[in-house]
Amino acid sequence: MAKRSTRTAGTWRQEIRDLVSGELDAYIRDVGSAEDYVERILGEPSDPRRARDLFVDALTEHLIAWQPERDDVDAYEVTRTCELISAFTPRVGFSKIFGLLEHWRALEQLATDSPDDLETRFQCLVALEMYYETPPVAPFEDAALDRYLRFLSLMLKEPVFVSYAVRRLLDLGVREFVTPIAEDENLLRIAVQGAIQEWIDTSSTQLLEAAVRACLLAGVAATERLSDVFESEDTVPLFLDQELLLTHSSGKVTIPIPQNEHIIIVYYTARITIDRRRGLKFMEAAAWADDN
Numbered sequence: 001m002a003k004r005s006t007r008t009a010g011t012w013r014q015e016i017r018d019l020v021s022g023e024l025d026a027y028i029r030d031v032g033s034a035e036d037y038v039e040r041i042l043g044e045p046s047d048p049r050r051a052r053d054l055f056v057d058a059l060t061e062h063l064i065a066w067q068p069e070r071d072d073v074d075a076y077e078v079t080r081t082c083e084l085i086s087a088f089t090p091r092v093g094f095s096k097i098f099g100l101l102e103h104w105r106a107l108e109q110l111a112t113d114s115p116d117d118l119e120t121r122f123q124c125l126v127a128l129e130m131y132y133e134t135p136p137v138a139p140f141e142d143a144a145l146d147r148y149l150r151f152l153s154l155m156l157k158e159p160v161f162v163s164y165a166v167r168r169l170l171d172l173g174v175r176e177f178v179t180p181i182a183e184d185e186n187l188l189r190i191a192v193q194g195a196i197q198e199w200i201d202t203s204s205t206q207l208l209e210a211a212v213r214a215c216l217l218a219g220v221a222a223t224e225r226l227s228d229v230f231e232s233e234d235t236v237p238l239f240l241d242q243e244l245l246l247t248h249s250s251g252k253v254t255i256p257i258p259q260n261e262h263i264i265i266v267y268y269t270a271r272i273t274i275d276r277r278r279g280l281k282f283m284e285a286a287a288w289a290d291d292n
């Protein structure tokens with residue numbers, strides 16, 4: 001339960017400081033998250049819209065003064081701040097989180113062996129994702145988006161982030177940056193092996209999903225390369241409606257594939273097995289889909 005029922009701009013600013021510093025952690029645990037905590041309070045006043053505007057103004061003021069690159073910032077503070085930015089997307093939030101990610105990259109600390117630090121990185125990425133959830137109407141007129149897309153393209157070189165980066169680039173309708181994925185046979189092999197062996201968590205299947213989408217969009221040559229990798233790994237792929245079923249001696253795994261980008265045509269028309277004749281049929285279907 002929230003500790004006060006009425007808020008002014010001044011009390012909100014103090015409460016945000018307490019929230020991200022851990023002072024309100026007991027209250028947050030009771031309701032679930034920082035967003036839930038704030039939303040519960042915002043539902044109390046007689047004018048919820050005014051209350052929300054007041055909170056967002058206070059959050060904006062807090063973020064303007066926030067310096068996440070400082071040495072004494074901790075993961076808890078970044079995590080709670082990202083929760084608030086993800087939920088309310090104040091304008092300044094994007095530049096603050098983006099600046100922090102670029103700071104880590106400049107220090108070669110973006111990719112890390114620490115699970116806790118890595119989770120913080122992904123929470124920052126999720127916060128940025130809230131600002132660009134769908135393909136923009138005029139991407140070249142948005143300087144922030146241009147920086148974001150180029151940052152995602154750099155993340156393609158980081159194994160721990162590559163599956164996330166490919167998914168985001170494809171979701172935003174940017175195909176040119178993901179072409180290297182379709183051209184990298186070693187990465188395709190890692191993706192197939194990881195999905196079959198079910199390494200660690202779902203990141204391996206996400207990587208294969210991204211690789212399959214990239215290959216289908218890249219055309220015949222990339223599709224043939226993917227087919228060769230499946231064959232060399234003794235893996236039988238079967239494209240179904242919105243999914244790819246992989247069968248291997250060690251078991252089966254299903255990879256979800258979205259229905260957009262015209263590639264659903266390939267799944268309906270191609271049922272591929274390991275033999276070359278069926279593989280060529282699959283490639284022909286991919287080429288036809290790419291032309292339509």
